[in-house]
Amino acid sequence: MDEAKIQSRLREAKRFDPAAHVPFLCAGARVGWLRKSHAQRLMAWPDIFRRDAEGVRINGTLDTPAARSAAVGEVIHALHREGAITGWRDERYAVVTHFDAPPLFHIERAAARFFGTTTYAAHANGCCGEGAACEMWLARRAASKPIDPGMLDNLVGGGMSAGTPPMQTIIREAREEAGIPAEIARSAVAAGTIDILREVPEGVQSEQIFVHDLTLARSFQPHNEDGEVAEFRRLPIAKVIEIIESGADLITLDAGLVAMAYIIRSARG
Secondary structure: OOOHHHHHHHHHOOOOOHHHHHEEEEOEEEEEEEEHHHHHHOOOOOOOEEEEEEEEOOOOOOOOOOHHHHHHHHHHHHHHHOOOOOOOOOOOOEEEEOOOOOOEEEEEEEHHHHHHHHEEEEEHHHHHHHHHEEEEEEEOOOOOOOOOOOOEEEOOEEEEEOOOOHHHHHHHHHHHHHHOHHHHHHOOEEEEOOOOOOOOOOOHHHHHEEEEEEEEOOOOOOOOOOOEEEEEEEEEEHHHHHHHHOOOEOOHHHHHHHHHHHHHHHOOO
């Protein structure tokens, strides 16, 4: 791969200016980043949020995860009704200071980018063969997806709901997205993590992706079960590199980084 283009992709994943955002705080810790207009909007709920020199924090009187979840949830519903938060998923995400830490509170998944809270996902590169003969499966996201519709993605990938470990997510998403049986999905090999922190139209994407590699037989043919994939493509690694390096909006940033990580590992042996 072209080193300059690799570095460009990596910079895109870290395109974030702290000075243009306001820290979002809870229980003395920063748990997110707010666009300045979002920070100002939250001041409409002074019983829940207050702003000081350090940022916008959840009121200290809300001193339990349940109380915070209920109060912030009311705000999220109001912001959704006015169109400030879109793509409702009806799925809870834990707000934590780091992975595996006790949740400080929970929010609707669609609100994570508004508040800039860190989300967690698990992806798997689905590959056949080795070396120059290796091919990689890519999935095209359905046009109905709220984020990156119609773009190419990893064969398996999904957000981790509160309390769900990476492998459980891989097994669930492998079945739903590509019809991969659990006994095959369990063979996915963990290959590290990728961190993303960047400005996006909804606010801030702060995400940690747990990367996995899944070897599949050449006879395997994926089939989607949840309506979230429009098509599958099995491509030579050289073609995947071409797509990633194109610079066009062909493949999601997340998927491009996960695929790049596999290609770099394979090249290093």
